[in-house]
Amino acid sequence: MENLKQLQEDFQRFLLTHDHGMDDQVIGDERVDARTRLELYGDSYWLRLMEALEDTYPGLHTLLGDEEFLRAGRVYIDAHPSSYRSIRWFGDRMAEFMRDNTPWSGETILGEMAELEWARTLVFDAAEAPVVGEEDMASVPPQTWGELTFTLHPSVHRLDLEWNVNAIRREVEKDEEPPAPEKGEYPVPWLLWRKSDYQTWWRSMDVDEAVAFDTLAEGGNFASISESILEWVDAENAPLRVAGMLKRWLNDGLISELVTSNRE
Structure with missing residues (x-):
């Protein structure tokens, strides 16, 4: 169990920091080597996070356009890697990110749109009462x-x-x-x-x-x-x-x- 726990921690570290220290723990073959296998997992993880941002922030995506939203998403994911068990909460600091980081901080509408869109998710998911x-x-x-x-x-x-x-x-x-x-x-x-x-x-x-x-x-x-x-x-x-x-x-x-x- 201890080996499994260490393997999970190493894999998480790779996903969050791109640390290739676990390359020797992955089995490769003549078609796909160990590093490529890891990169495929890493790409899938990153794409899932981008998909979550797109689902939460369609208005921000529209304002930025496809290429700039992708660029902003990459920077956001590196700056604020997911720390939640549920991906639903990923992206919670986007408004702050837009207001504090260039070049996006120069367009105040971006931070406002992110604030509105995150608030909408909180409204929808609020507790029953x-x-x-x-x-x-x-x-x-x-x-x-x-x-x-x-x-x-x-x-x-x-x-x-x-x-x-x-x-x-x-x-x-x-x-x-x-x-x-x-x-x-x-x-x-x-x-x-x-x-x-x-x-x-x-x-x-x-x-x-x-x-x-x-x-x-x-x-x-x-x-x-x-x-x-x-x-x-x-x-x-x-x-x-x-x-x-x-x-x-x-x-x-x-x-x-x-x-x-x-x-x-």
Whole structure:
């Protein structure tokens, strides 16, 4: 067993570092020598990792083109070899990689697209959880609303995006010609989540809604959420505005639990 363990470790080292120290442990023949056999395994491993990146980042692939995506993938694989048991998690640092490495760091849309596409995978694979609706909110005594806090569904993610990466990604997914890259004057808040039909949904948000939602996500209660939007809505109308937002969040299935201060 010890020899098997050592063989596995040597083979893993070869795949990750191209170390040929195990050449003498592989049997070759007159058709294929030991090193060539190892290289065939190594190529298959590398191709599988590239396939995983292509599956996760079709929008990034579209923006870069085939040759540049292949080049970026090679550099990424060398910089961040897979450390997970499941290939599903490979590619988790692509947004950071695009933002920190030339020449790709010079095009900020690339990091944004990678961030969006990785977030979509997290939304899709998030844990199951119940959702609450308007009828659950209606059962909460109005006098306790001020202290009410909320637990978000695990699939919910928030992004702030300067580029039209959502529009590009949507057309890529439909196998249609995507729009030209376009950068806005300021970042647009976006919300991503998964509905009960297992479809990934996303939409943009007004600034006051984004601030309110972020306050909720940080554990703020109804009163503090209302206070968070006073820059945009007067104090008298802020609770009504938040109630309208909350109704939409409930109907969209974004909230898993209503937490009252008297819960045991």
